[in-house]
Amino acid sequence: MSDIIRRDPRAEWIMRNRLHPLHDQYMSQEEGGEVRGPSGLIRKFPHKVGFIGPNGIKRIDRLKGNSSAPKGKRSAAAQEVQLPLHKVDSPDYYIMVVADMVGGRLTGHDKDILGLAHKLIAEQGGNGAVVAVCFGEVKEENFDTAGVDRVLHIEGEAFEGYAPEARVQALAKVEAQYTVKHWLFPDSIHGGCDLASRLSARLGERPATQAWQVNAEQTVSRGASASLDITRQTPKILMLLEECADAIDETRHEATPITLDDVAVSAATIKDKGLMAVDPNAIPMAEAEFILSAGNGIHNWDQFHEAAKVLGATEGASRVAVDDGFMPRSRQVGATGTWVTARVYIAVGISGAIQHMQGIGQVDKVIAINTDAGCDMVKRAALSVIGDSEEILAELMKLAAEHKQTSLSDQAEENSNAA
Amino acid sequence: MPHKVISLISVGRHPQSGRSRRADQDSRAVELGLKLAGTDLDVVHAGSSEEPVLRQYAGMGLPKVTVLEQAESADALPAISSYLKTQQADIVLTGVRSESGESSGMTPYLLAEQLGWPIVARVADIVEVKDGEAQVLLALPRGQRRQVTVKLPFIASIDNAAEAARQSAFGPGLRAKMEAQSGSTEEDSVRVNWSEAPAKARPKRLKVVKAKTAADRFKAATAKPQGGSGKVMKNESAQEQAQAIFDLLIEEKIIR
Amino acid sequence: MVIDWLPSILIVALLLIGVVGMLRRSSLWRAGRPEKVNIIAGLLAMPGRYFKDLHHVVERDKYMANTHVATGGGFVLSMVLVLVVHVFKVEQQIVAWALLAALLLMLVGAFFVFKRRLNPPERLSKGPWMRLPKSLIIFALTFIVLTLPAAGVLPEGTGGVALIAVLSIGVIIGLGELLFGMGWGGPMKHAFAGTLHLAFHRRPERFGGGRSTGLKPVDLEGDVLGVAKPSDFKWNQLLGFDACVQCGKCQAMCPAFAAGQPLNPKKLIQDMVVGLAGGTDANYAGSPYPGKEVGNAKGGPNEIITAGLVSQETLWSCTTCRACVEECPMMIEHVDAIVDMRRFLTMEKGETPNKGSEVLENIIATDNPNGYAPGSRTNWAADQNLAVMKDKKEVDVLFWVSDGAFDMRSQRILRAFVKLMKAADVDVAILGDEERDSGDVARRLGDDATFQSLAKRNLATLGQYKFNKIVTTDPHAYHCLRNEYADFDKDGALAGVEVLHHTTFLNQLVQSGALKLDAFKGGKVTYHDPCYLGRYNGEYEAPRDLLRSLGIEISEMERSGFRSRCCGGGGGAPITDIPGERRIADMRMEDASATGAELVAVGCQQCTAMLEGVVEPRPEVKDISEILVDQLVEEVH
Structure with missing residues (x-):
């Protein structure tokens, strides 16, 4: 939309002229328009009166549009706010954050840890700097707003792909070259945990794993399969859970590159042979994050399997579909089948027997595709579409195919960089 | 020549009842060990030979379990490490993280460091062992796999993606031999200073709105919580309906 | 003349060979593990068991019962008399006539056996069994002819050598089947093995109207x-x-x-x-x-x-x-x-198929088959205001909740039952989180170690408290508590305690007037007998009485009562899940639909779950307590 504010003199005129035949119509479009009550009295709806002014404060225009400036609709030309720059000159110590950098970009988990690193510096005092240590290809452009004071990008063929041995040698070198106060790693399956454990063993440090409440003195970490909170002195190496701290969002940082002296990498005993293609159906259903589940309402099973493939979903089924032999028993979702924890669960033609609902109790978002708008699944679902499942799945597959086409190049890039 | 495989086992903890059980990853390590070495597999536990959970492991068809007899508070690492040094093992299998105690998952790494062996973490399967090298599949998120080769001898920590452990049969478990050897008496001196408490539920992160104006703050504070009944699309065309579903999938980052 | 003696020699020879065969057969049984049996008492009780208990079962098929009495009775009688007449040569005409009568009786029976075998139903085995009626007839006819001279109907020596030869062949065929076959694994083996089986049965309690169903x-x-x-x-x-x-x-x-x-x-x-x-x-x-x-x-x-x-x-x-x-x-x-x-x-x-191993592992680790936190067992009763044994220590009725506590569908049954008990002002408490799985599933899946451990721990819990009755809505738990826990109840935790199914208990309440119920106004109702309530525990009437007390005239299914067809939910079958051509629950629902019923009344949460799992349209499925609670007349206090 154009940012130029335009007046509509005719509308203003009509609104000023109460005798104009279109006056009521124009006024009722505006907030706080006149409404006549049952006895013919003009009623004001006080909640509708006024509008939010440019400063976010509610304004009541008592001029009834007679003001010289037309009301409302001031364009929200979002001004690019320049955040204050946080500068660290010749730091006394460093906190190293070895980021996962899935797909070459900082993950949410990484950003939380960068936030924690700043929190630790603030508590400990001194002139500390937060360093993001990254390996391989880096596509991240917003190191500055994520709270990175220094970037240590360790490049070289030896560190590409899956090379934990070479990487840990580089990290040991970092330890020798810089004054490192803490090593922070995401306790993740993207490699952070593995690398941290290797470094701890190499340096002879006892790390805190699954840490989630950390300050300069004390660390609370989970133990005994997350059933125990262990409180201890904050160690040098920490593996942190997600949401251990808030990410940086109010400051900008230098993100100055720093370098590492050459690392003599010894020959690797572990050799990377690359990724293997995996069928989404091989993922255990209980762990799958996206499930397309079929019930009694499915008639075109070939299409259903095809749809699951195109959408990259793990297949699930209701008990009836399993009993009728269309799906294997291992795919059954429900009280007597598997309890799923998916983030999104699309129930196609499942009306939602109570046992099935029990099995999807932990699902975040349920989408129902059904012909019966009154069924229990529709009541549970965040989004329900009522109609023929075959048609809707066909459309959905079309959309997915189109989407793939457009983002193909982007995806190819990401895959090659996936941890 | 058959390879010598050792699986390390620990006492697990059931996530719901908190009761002792065979640990999920450890029993998968035993399963993989049985696949590689059959009943020649050496299964080692550092702890008490009276521990009933060992019978559950033995029920997987193990004729014997080697127990490095030691107190519960003693550090398992020195005992296992010195035991491994006496054995000519090719492959040592462990779980990624134990289900009881600190659950740091450091055991395999420290063993690897002490023995000077390579370690591969989160193994889904060991496909083939040939010419002093093993072909290993590593588990990645979302069911992905990475193929690597490792030189023998090595340590592997077994991920939940590895093949599930076979059922434990009561009879063989009862009859298996517990071969006790003396373990270590070294106390875990660091751990003594820790305080341990049952885990508190972690608060869910709230969406904090850092509003610049009073009106925005007011809006954020009084905004209706999400939830309630979902959106129902009844009369739209199939195309619109599919679009709505697709938008939700994009929004949830299911489709990228 | 030697030839005259031929039949007698043949009889004795075949009898001896038969006996040798029987001894050999017994040695095969003795390969089994030892089990203490009271031999003498068993043998003495045998005729009674045969005529009463066995015949009671056979009598369900009148045709076959009469046929068997004629054939079997006729044979036993004639065999004894054959020995008297033809081996010991007792020459009294009256005996010979008696033998003739017995043989005729047998002949008539054999004829009806023959008739049934002309077009036998599919369930019957063919093979040697098809030959049996013919052998029986040959036996009867041969000995009739052979006995006629002794009875004085025919002069001695009639027919000469030729007839003797023919009759000898008849004797060989007839007695070969009946005596040799009995010892050497022919169809007649059943008579010999069956007799001893009745005498040495592993569950003597079953005879004389008793019931013995616990494993x-x-x-x-x-x-x-x-x-x-x-x-x-x-x-x-x-x-x-x-x-x-x-x-x-x-x-x-x-x-x-x-x-x-x-x-x-x-x-x-x-x-x-x-x-x-x-x-x-x-x-x-x-x-x-x-x-x-x-x-x-x-x-x-x-x-x-x-x-x-x-x-x-x-x-x-x-x-x-x-x-x-x-x-x-x-x-x-x-x-x-x-x-x-x-x-x-x-x-x-360790080869329990499909979900079996997972279920067993869950039972071991959490005391319930689905691996729920044991501490959440009483969550269903959060709004029920139920007393817990731990606080009460002593109570009249202990309500055994069973694993239905974790299943949202079964919880409806539990709530209905609690409401009924409250209405009747029953002094009731539950074990709460102290209760464990009864062990039924573990035991049926073959894991007796886990069953025994659960039984012992449950008994130890029960032993701490005082109560007069245990009532449960789950027939499987009912069966375990009533019939199977006694083997482990060393301290007498259940001694003198009445174990009741909720339908029995509710029926007592209704009969005593403690519960006031309206008449049921719905459509046709049929009742499905749960196996573990009916066949296992003989409770067929209480649920029906309850339905009748609502004024319901039950439209019985063709297979009901002791012949009720299973819902497919017992014995861990839904867990081991062996594929077939059809589902058992579907067949049972067809039985129910065939009565035209709009509502299937059930007394078991497992049956409810199985029958409700049948794809609609089908009759509604409700537990009896759910039906009762809808008709409950609540008094305002």
Whole structure:
């Protein structure tokens, strides 16, 4: 939309002229328009009166549009706010954050840890700097707003792909070259945990794993399969859970590159042979994050399997579909089948027997595709579409195919960089 | 020549009842060990030979379990490490993280460091062992796999993606031999200073709105919580309906 | 003349060969494990058991009952008299006439056997059994002719050598079947083995109107847990298998067989016979296990049964509904045998199929089959204001909630029952989180170690408190508590305690006027008998009385009462989930729909779940307590 504010003199005129035949119509479009009550009295709806002014404060225009400036609709030309720059000159110590950098970009988990690193510096005092240590290809452009004071990008063929041995040698070198106060790693399956454990063993440090409440003195970490909170002195190496701290969002940082002296990498005993293609159906259903589940309402099973493939979903089924032999028993979702924890669960033609609902109790978002708008699944679902499942799945597959086409190049890039 | 495989086992903890059980990853390590070495597999536990959970492991068809007899508070690492040094093992299998105690998952790494062996973490399967090298599949998120080769001898920590452990049969478990050897008496001196408490539920992160104006703050504070009944699309065309579903999938980052 | 003596010699010779065969056969049974049996008392009780209990079962088929009385009775009588007349040569005409009468009786019986065999129903085995009526007729006719001279009807020596020769052939054919066959594994084996089976039955409590349905505990110290080889059965179990007459009544009743799952109880018992005698099933002439060919099974007394004789799926297809046992005229215990063999698969081999191992592991770790946190067992009752035993210590009625506490559908039944008890002002409490799974599923899946551990721990809990009655809505828990816990109840935790199913208990309340109920105004209602309530515990009437007290006239299904068809939910069958051609629950729902009922009343949460799992349209399914609670007249206090 154009940012130029335009007046509509005719509308203003009509609104000023109460005798104009279109006056009521124009006024009722505006907030706080006149409404006549049952006895013919003009009623004001006080909640509708006024509008939010440019400063976010509610304004009541008592001029009834007679003001010289037309009301409302001031364009929200979002001004690019320049955040204050946080500068660290010749730091006394460093906190190293070895980021996962899935797909070459900082993950949410990484950003939380960068936030924690700043929190630790603030508590400990001194002139500390937060360093993001990254390996391989880096596509991240917003190191500055994520709270990175220094970037240590360790490049070289030896560190590409899956090379934990070479990487840990580089990290040991970092330890020798810089004054490192803490090593922070995401306790993740993207490699952070593995690398941290290797470094701890190499340096002879006892790390805190699954840490989630950390300050300069004390660390609370989970133990005994997350059933125990262990409180201890904050160690040098920490593996942190997600949401251990808030990410940086109010400051900008230098993100100055720093370098590492050459690392003599010894020959690797572990050799990377690359990724293997995996069928989404091989993922255990209980762990799958996206499930397309079929019930009694499915008639075109070939299409259903095809749809699951195109959408990259793990297949699930209701008990009836399993009993009728269309799906294997291992795919059954429900009280007597598997309890799923998916983030999104699309129930196609499942009306939602109570046992099935029990099995999807932990699902975040349920989408129902059904012909019966009154069924229990529709009541549970965040989004329900009522109609023929075959048609809707066909459309959905079309959309997915189109989407793939457009983002193909982007995806190819990401895959090659996936941890 | 058959390879010598050792699986390390620990006492697990059931996530719901908190009761002792065979640990999920450890029993998968035993399963993989049985696949590689059959009943020649050496299964080692550092702890008490009276521990009933060992019978559950033995029920997987193990004729014997080697127990490095030691107190519960003693550090398992020195005992296992010195035991491994006496054995000519090719492959040592462990779980990624134990289900009881600190659950740091450091055991395999420290063993690897002490023995000077390579370690591969989160193994889904060991496909083939040939010419002093093993072909290993590593588990990645979302069911992905990475193929690597490792030189023998090595340590592997077994991920939940590895093949599930076979059922434990009561009879063989009862009859298996517990071969006790003396373990270590070294106390875990660091751990003594820790305080341990049952885990508190972690608060869910709230969406904090850092509003610049009073009106925005007011809006954020009084905004209706999400939830309630979902959106129902009844009369739209199939195309619109599919679009709505697709938008939700994009929004949830299911489709990228 | 020697030739005159020929029939007598033949009789004696065949009798001796028959006896040798019988001794040999007994030695086969003795390969089984020892089991203490009161031999003398058993033998003395045998005739009574035959005429009362066995005949009671046979009498359900009047035609066959009369036929069998005539044939069997006639044969026994004539055999004795044949010895008197033709071997000991007692020359009194009256005896000869008596023999003639007995033979005629037998002939008439044999004729009806013959008639049935002209176009036999599918359940009957063919093969040698088709020959039997002919052999019987030959026997009767031969001895009639042979006896006529002794009776003075024909002069001695009539017919000369030729006739004697023909008659001798008749004697060989007839007695060959009846005496030689009896000892050497012919169809007549059933008479000999059956007689001894009745005398030495493993569950003597079953006779004289009693009931014995609880499984026998496994000795966990034994060198093999469960039955791996035929010789691991108790000797009298082997004897029992040999008593089978292959009438196929079990097959006709078996829900798994009807559903096309690979189980046929008759074939199973015959395979056990093959196992105890050694050999193959090539001579089996009845219906096969659905989907499996006959002739490939091989076994011997010391060979592993599941390695060639019986496939594992066959054993896991059973729902332990006991329809076969109820129907068996020879009182064979199919379910005991199946569970014995399952015990080996689970406890020795660790091969419980499908979800079985997961369920067992859950039961071990959490005391419930689905692995819920034990501390959430009482969550369902958060709004029920129920007293907990821990606080009360002493109460009149202990409500055993069972694992239905975790299932949202079953919770509706529990709530309905609690509401009824409250309305009747019952002094009731629950165990709360102290309760554990009864062990039913573990035991039926063959894990007796887990069952015993649960039973002992449950009994220890129960032993801490005082109560007069235990009531439960779950017939499976009811069966365990009532029939199976006694084996482990050393401290008498349940001594003097009445264990009741909720329908029995509610019926008492209604009869005593403690519950006021309106008349039911819905449509037609039918009642499904849960196996573990009916056949296992003999409770057929209380649920029906309750429905009648609402003014409901029950439209009975064709198979109801002791012949009720299983819902498919017992014995861990939904867990082991052996594929068939149809689902048992669907068949049962067809039975229900055939009555035109709009509502199926059930007394079991498992049956409710199974029957509700049938795709709509179908009649509604409700537990009796749910039906009652809708008609409850609540008094305002």
